[in-house]
Amino acid sequence: MSETTMTNTTAPARPDGLRGIAADWASDQRAFKNVSWGKAMMWIFLLSDTFIFGTFLLSYMTARMSTRVPWPNPSEVFGLHVGGVSVPLLLIAIMTFVLISSSGTMALAVNYGYRRDRRKTVLLLLLTAALGATFVGMQAFEWTKLISEGVRPWGNPWGAAQFGSTFFMITGFHGTHVTIGVIFLIIVARKVWRGDYDTGARGFFTSRRGNYESVEVMGLYWHFVDLVWVFIFAFFYLW
Amino acid sequence: MVDVTPGSVDTIPPAEVPEVELYHPHSWWTTYVFSQDAKVIAIQYSCTAIAIGMVALVLSWLMRLQLGFPGTFDFITPEAYYQFITMHGMIMVIYLLTALFLGGFGNYLIPLMVGARDMVFPYVNMLSYWIYLLAVLVLVASFFAPGGPTGAGWTLYPPQAIMAGTPGGQDLGIVLMLFSLVLFIIGFTMGGLNYVVTVLQGRTRGMTLMRMPLTVWGIFTATVMALLAFPALFVACVMMLFDRLLETSFFMPAIVEMGEQLQHEGGSPILFQHLFWFFGHPEVYIVALPAFGIVSDLISTHARKNIFGYRMMVWAIVGIGALSFIVWAHHMYVSGMHPYFGFFFATTTLIIAIPTAIKVYNWILTLWRGDIHLTNPMLFALAFIVTFVNGGLTGLFLGNVVVDVPLSDTMFVVAHFHMVMGVAPILVIFGAIYHWYPKITGRMLNEGLGQFHFWATFLGAYLIFFPMHYLGLMGVPRRYNELGEMGLIADSAHQLNAFISIMAFIVGFAQLVFLFNLLWSIRHGKDAGGNPWRATTLEWQTPETPPAHGNFGKELPIVYRWAYDYSVPGAKQDFLPQNEPGDYGQAKGH
Numbered sequence: 030m031s032e033t034t035m036t037n038t039t040a041p042a043r044p045d046g047l048r049g050i051a052a053d054w055a056s057d058q059r060a061f062k063n064v065s066w067g068k069a070m071m072w073i074f075l076l077s078d079t080f081i082f083g084t085f086l087l088s089y090m091t092a093r094m095s096t097r098v099p100w101p102n103p104s105e106v107f108g109l110h111v112g113g114v115s116v117p118l119l120l121i122a123i124m125t126f127v128l129i130s131s132s133g134t135m136a137l138a139v140n141y142g143y144r145r146d147r148r149k150t151v152l153l154l155l156l157t158a159a160l161g162a163t164f165v166g167m168q169a170f171e172w173t174k175l176i177s178e179g180v181r182p183w184g185n186p187w188g189a190a191q192f193g194s195t196f197f198m199i200t201g202f203h204g205t206h207v208t209i210g211v212i213f214l215i216i217v218a219r220k221v222w223r224g225d226y227d228t229g230a231r232g233f234f235t236s237r238r239g240n241y242e243s244v245e246v247m248g249l250y251w252h253f254v255d256l257v258w259v260f261i262f263a264f265f266y267l268w
Numbered sequence: 269m270v271d272v273t274p275g276s277v278d279t280i281p282p283a284e285v286p287e288v289e290l291y292h293p294h295s296w297w298t299t300y301v302f303s304q305d306a307k308v309i310a311i312q313y314s315c316t317a318i319a320i321g322m323v324a325l326v327l328s329w330l331m332r333l334q335l336g337f338p339g340t341f342d343f344i345t346p347e348a349y350y351q352f353i354t355m356h357g358m359i360m361v362i363y364l365l366t367a368l369f370l371g372g373f374g375n376y377l378i379p380l381m382v383g384a385r386d387m388v389f390p391y392v393n394m395l396s397y398w399i400y401l402l403a404v405l406v407l408v409a410s411f412f413a414p415g416g417p418t419g420a421g422w423t424l425y426p427p428q429a430i431m432a433g434t435p436g437g438q439d440l441g442i443v444l445m446l447f448s449l450v451l452f453i454i455g456f457t458m459g460g461l462n463y464v465v466t467v468l469q470g471r472t473r474g475m476t477l478m479r480m481p482l483t484v485w486g487i488f489t490a491t492v493m494a495l496l497a498f499p500a501l502f503v504a505c506v507m508m509l510f511d512r513l514l515e516t517s518f519f520m521p522a523i524v525e526m527g528e529q530l531q532h533e534g535g536s537p538i539l540f541q542h543l544f545w546f547f548g549h550p551e552v553y554i555v556a557l558p559a560f561g562i563v564s565d566l567i568s569t570h571a572r573k574n575i576f577g578y579r580m581m582v583w584a585i586v587g588i589g590a591l592s593f594i595v596w597a598h599h600m601y602v603s604g605m606h607p608y609f610g611f612f613f614a615t616t617t618l619i620i621a622i623p624t625a626i627k628v629y630n631w632i633l634t635l636w637r638g639d640i641h642l643t644n645p646m647l648f649a650l651a652f653i654v655t656f657v658n659g660g661l662t663g664l665f666l667g668n669v670v671v672d673v674p675l676s677d678t679m680f681v682v683a684h685f686h687m688v689m690g691v692a693p694i695l696v697i698f699g700a701i702y703h704w705y706p707k708i709t710g711r712m713l714n715e716g717l718g719q720f721h722f723w724a725t726f727l728g729a730y731l732i733f734f735p736m737h738y739l740g741l742m743g744v745p746r747r748y749n750e751l752g753e754m755g756l757i758a759d760s761a762h763q764l765n766a767f768i769s770i771m772a773f774i775v776g777f778a779q780l781v782f783l784f785n786l787l788w789s790i791r792h793g794k795d796a797g798g799n800p801w802r803a804t805t806l807e808w809q810t811p812e813t814p815p816a817h818g819n820f821g822k823e824l825p826i827v828y829r830w831a832y833d834y835s836v837p838g839a840k841q842d843f844l845p846q847n848e849p850g851d852y853g854q855a856k857g858h
Contacts (some may be wrong), residue, residue: 054477055476055477055478056281056476057280057281057471057472057473057474057475057476057479057827058281058283058284058285058469058471058472058473058475059284059285059468059469059470059471060468060469060477061468061469062284064469065469066388066389066465066469066470067389069465069468069469070388070389070461070462070465073461073464073465073495074457074461076495076496077457077460077461077495077496077498077499078499080495080496080499080500081499081502081503083499084499084500084502084503084504084543084546085503088503088507088518088539088543091536091539092518092534092535092536092539095534095536096534097534098534182510182514182515182516183514183515183516183517183531189534190516190517190533190534191516191517191518191534191535193516194510194514194516194517194518195518198506198507198510198516202506233391234389234391234392235389235391235392236291236304236389236390236391237288237389238288238289
């Protein structure tokens with residue numbers, strides 16, 4: 030802990046635009062100036078995770094395009110009967126709305142975190158977690174409904190067997206991401222509540238002193254999970 | 269382009285990040301077992317990888333016993349032979365080479381070479397090793413599972429991989445294999461994120477990307493590739509697990525087995541091949557790029573000359589890394605695809621020869637009129653260049669569709685990839701161990717034993733794999749446990765096979781000399797001092813040898829020059845460490 034000089038005070042001004050990028054990459058110490066280690070690591074992890082989801086979706090598209098048996102019609106399969114009327118994609122619309130809203134509350138949490146407003150940050154983090162949990166709950170309901178109608182990973186009453194297998198695999202993998210996110214949201218909320226980020230207590234996973242940027246890094250993950258859902262929604266339910 | 273390269277002492281910018289406090293171990297357990305120190309993790313990774321690699325070596329002996337002397341050994345049934353093939357390939361490629369280069373050398377060298385105290389998140393780094401160990405244990409467990417390990421071939425192609433006729437297909441073998449791969453990928457990701465972020469964000473003052481030793485460039489690029497390529501394998505493993513356990517049909521078409529229609533229908537085996545090779549081809553370079561990097565440093569240091577064309581070397585590494593993502597289908601020429609598709613992949617494959625050739629020429633031009641010291645690391649480095657050129661040239665054969673089709677699934681392919689992906693990287697690993705062992709232990713490896721090890725390994729490997737090209741051209745197929753009475757194959761092929769097998773045993777036993785040398789030298793080796801090779805890079809400039817926790821003592825080093833200031837005119841010695849101030853040497857350009 031010998032040296033604590035920060036960039037902003039001593040470093041000469043850096044050029045803008047492309048020249049700035051070139052200058053940053055040609056410089057020493059850090060390629061991305063003002064990006065912390067934790068944030069950089071989360072971004073690179075998300076890039077890797079993008080490839081996982083991308084591969085899942087591509088495999089699903091391959092299966093769907095090459096099948097010789099008809100693919101079940103998503104509008105009917107995912108429809109709900111409300112008051113005697115069949116509403117296509119009703120549950121999914123609500124789920125999507127809930128998850129997208131949780132991105133909003135997450136963004137607010139990040140903002141209040143940087144303002145050191147612990148109370149609001151905690152509330153918003155817990156609200157985000159609650160919305161995420163609601164999403165997972167509704168997904169469980171959807172799974173139950175489909176399973177009761179006879180959809181299984183190895184087959185379903187309406188057509189290509191790959192419908193069930195890709196559906197359970199992809200939504201299950203995404204749901205796992207959301208669940209992990211909810212758990213970590215609660216952990217981060219607890220840390221904010223205890224003031225760990227004000228005192229710089231050591232994190233369990235990082236063994237580094239925490240600060241409010243952890244809320245933002247958490248947010249990156251959460252927004253990513255939301256974004257992935259948009260693609261799953263588009264390719265699975267709207268196609 | 270703006271010139272922002274710090275050229276001399278006054279322009280070294282101040283530290284941007286305050287130093288973070290390291291985790292200090294309190295007990296024997298946290299110092300040596302559950303250690304968060306990258307150096308200890310590196311040694312754990314290396315020992316585990318070498319141990320499981322020995323298993324794979326024994327498996328190759330068993331295969332050679334069968335091929336060399338068919339019918340002599342009753343316990344090697346055809347099923348057992350397939351299991352040996354599969355486990356040998358999988359262990360060597362993933363659990364030995366990938367783990368040793370990235371987990372072993374990556375962990376040890378990245379923080380030391382870029383001037384960091386440790387990886388950016390040591391705890392996650394520690395988890396990475398333990399999950400890797402778990403993956404290895406699950407893999408080993410499959411040897412003891414009912415039905416034994418999977419015998420699907422290392423590529424695990426469905427549908428046969430999960431069918432009853434394949435060893436382990438309907439038992440636990442394939443399940444444990446896939447599960448172990450998933451664990452490996454999770455563990456690797458934890459380590460890989462650390463390596464990438466440490467290189468990008470954790471360098472010391474003055475260490476620009478273009479001053480990094482090529483070793484770091486190689487490992488860094490390989491890690492980035494691994495983070496993008498392993499996802500495809502991960503997904504393929506998950507889907508095949510479902511096919512096997514839940515009877516889904518991702519990869520399984522409608523199949524009649526023993527007169528009985530299986531549950532599966534409508535899946536695509538070709539999809540698996542695409543996913544596997546989207547991982548599998550970059551994997552070749554995930555192993556090769558660290559080897560390229562390390563060999564550049566060995567050659568420059570032991571020829572006392574700066575690396576020729578440093579910038580080109582860097583761009584070649586990055587270029588090869590990028591290109592390797594668009595060549596995967598050259599492994600699938602005989603799977604059936606549109607001719608234009610094959611044309612595209614043949615073209616991209618051949619284009620890779622350009623950056624690769626740049627590297628080879630640059631190595632040779634580095635050696636040109638250098639002050640070559642034929643130390644053990646240098647011998648292995650030179651052997652690597654020769655072997656890589658040999659293996660690479662047969663790659664050009666196999667990259668062409670028309671040449672590849674008749675050679676597919678012959679011993680020619682086996683010879684090619686063992687030369688280019690087996691022998692070549694292993695030679696670099698040996699060279700690297702001879703080179704860095706003095707830093708890791710403080711003692712030199714025995715020179716004489718090393719010379720014997722080198723000649724036995726180098727000549728022996730050629731005697732094993734060179735004849736295989738010939739076998740392949742004769743039409744000897746690979747993956748056959750015995751040739752039997754094949755009219756097209758001359759009798760001499762059998763004699764050649766016996767010869768290869770005997771050589772395989774000799775070369776394998778020669779490795780015991782190396783292991784003995786490793787263990788013996790820890791106590792009895794010559795005292796190495798801090799910088800026995802008079803090298804420039806930062807790991808040789810540490811205050812203690814072996815480097816202590818935190819690597820660099822009180823103050824982190826400040827870097828004033830690139831890694832290759834050897835034999836600089838006017839300097840008082842023939843090398844200038846990277847942390848040596850002064851305007852002479854290449855300091856201005858880099």
